[in-house]
Amino acid sequence: MTSTWLVILSIALALGAPAAYALLLRVAVVRNHPEAYVLAFAVATALAGLAVARARTRRWPAWTALALTGVLLIGGSWFNFVGARVPVAPTALRVGERAPDFTLTDAAGRPASLADYRGQKPVVLIFYRGYW
Amino acid sequence: MAELQGLGAALSEAERAGVEIVAVSPDPNERSQKLAEGLHLGYRFLADRDLAVTRRYGLVHARGGPSGEDVPRPATIVLDRNGVVRWLSISSNFQVRPDPADVLRAVRGLS
Numbered sequence: 745m746t747s748t749w750l751v752i753l754s755i756a757l758a759l760g761a762p763a764a765y766a767l768l769l770r771v772a773v774v775r776n777h778p779e780a781y782v783l784a785f786a787v788a789t790a791l792a793g794l795a796v797a798r799a800r801t802r803r804w805p806a807w808t809a810l811a812l813t814g815v816l817l818i819g820g821s822w823f824n825f826v827g828a829r830v831p832v833a834p835t836a837l838r839v840g841e842r843a844p845d846f847t848l849t850d851a852a853g854r855p856a857s858l859a860d861y862r863g864q865k866p867v868v869l870i871f872y873r874g875y876w
Numbered sequence: 877m878a879e880l881q882g883l884g885a886a887l888s889e890a891e892r893a894g895v896e897i898v899a900v901s902p903d904p905n906e907r908s909q910k911l912a913e914g915l916h917l918g919y920r921f922l923a924d925r926d927l928a929v930t931r932r933y934g935l936v937h938a939r940g941g942p943s944g945e946d947v948p949r950p951a952t953i954v955l956d957r958n959g960v961v962r963w964l965s966i967s968s969n970f971q972v973r974p975d976p977a978d979v980l981r982a983v984r985g986l987s
Contacts, residue, residue, distance in 0.1 A: 769878035770885070772975040828969045830949050835934035835966065837951075842959045846929040848900065848922035856922055858959060861896050866986050867955040868883075868979060870899045871935050871948040875877050876971050 750795035751809045758788035758813045762820075775876060778824050785817040843869065879950075879973035880919065886976035892918060895983055900924050901948065924948075935966070954982040962986060 745753075761784030768774040792813045795806035836844055847857040861867050880899060887895075897919045904923065924930050930948045941947040952974045954963040963982035965974040 770882040772882055772973075772977070775878060775882070776972045776975065778969070778971045824969070824971070828971050830937050830940065830966075830968055830970050832968060833934060833949075835951075836932060837934070837953060837961050837964055839961050839964065841961055843953060843955055843961050844932055845959070846932065848924055848929060851921050851923075856898070856920055858898075858955075861955075861957075862959050863957060865894065865896045866957055866983055867959070868895060868897045868983065869953040869955060870880065870883075870897065871930060871933070871951040871953075872877065872879060872899060872901050872973075873947050873950060874970065876879060876950070876973055 745798075747795045747799040747806050750791050750798065751805045754788045754791035754795060754809045754813055757784055757791065758816050761785070761788075762816075769876060778828070782817070782820045782824050785813060785820045789813040789817045879952075883976040883979060884919070886980060891980070891983070896920060898922060900929065902927055902930070937970075940970070952979055954979065954986070956986045 761781045765774060765778070765781045774780075789810065792806060792809040796803065796810055799806045843858060845858045847855050849855050858867065858869075880897075883897070884892075899919050900922045902924055904925070927936055927946055927948065930936055933951075935949045935951050937947050937949045939946060940949075950967040950970055950973055952965045953961055956962050962985070963979075965978070967973060
């Protein structure tokens with residue numbers, strides 16, 4: 745493969761992988777394997793490295809691709825393996841024990857308590873943040 | 877947010893009627909309202925602005941936010957009709973949330 749094609753493939757992979765991840769975030773198997781985008785960045789970096797090695801004359805596109813994919817690989821690795829870590833800490837929740845009751849207001853300002861559902865319905869209680 | 881969309885898509889009409897999905901976040905109510913309307917899922921969005929409830933549950937990730945603020949640890953808890961915890965999942969990487977299939981299996985197992 746020529747250096748130009750390697751550069752195109754490398755950049756397409758480096759930009760396409762996070763775009764696909766973001767678009768398919770609601771699909772559990774995609775969302776729950778964020779290491780896949782890190783792997784894509786690693787492959788893209790390797791392709792860019794190969795492009796640099798194969799470049800005969802105009803070398804700057806290959807070097808640019810290598811710099812871009814390298815930054816994404818380092819940034820993506822840090823985010824997934826360090827930044828996104830949530831430290832483990834004890835919670836007030838034990839399987840088989842009643843969850844602590846609370847009252848909060850909903851979007852319309854109406855108060856809602858966990859106790860409202862007791863004897864009525866099972867509850868899926870989700871504490872969430874961000875786009876994931 | 878994507879996790880809530882995924883769970884909503886996995887639930888049938890009957891299942892949605894038979895279970896209450898309560899989503900708690902420190903987001904301001906206006907944002908939750910927009911999210912609730914956009915999802916059309918009948919979730920109950922509750923605002924825990926000061927994280928008081930989240931803290932009581934032991935689900936605060938201290939200084940885990942983008943500007944070093946306290947944020948919730950993502951968690952999904954299945955409670956039976958008596959409010960007893962039957963299943964729970966707490967993320968150790970905030971990008972990872974439970975698979976809706978696992979949540980549904982826990983809900984179906986309550987009978």
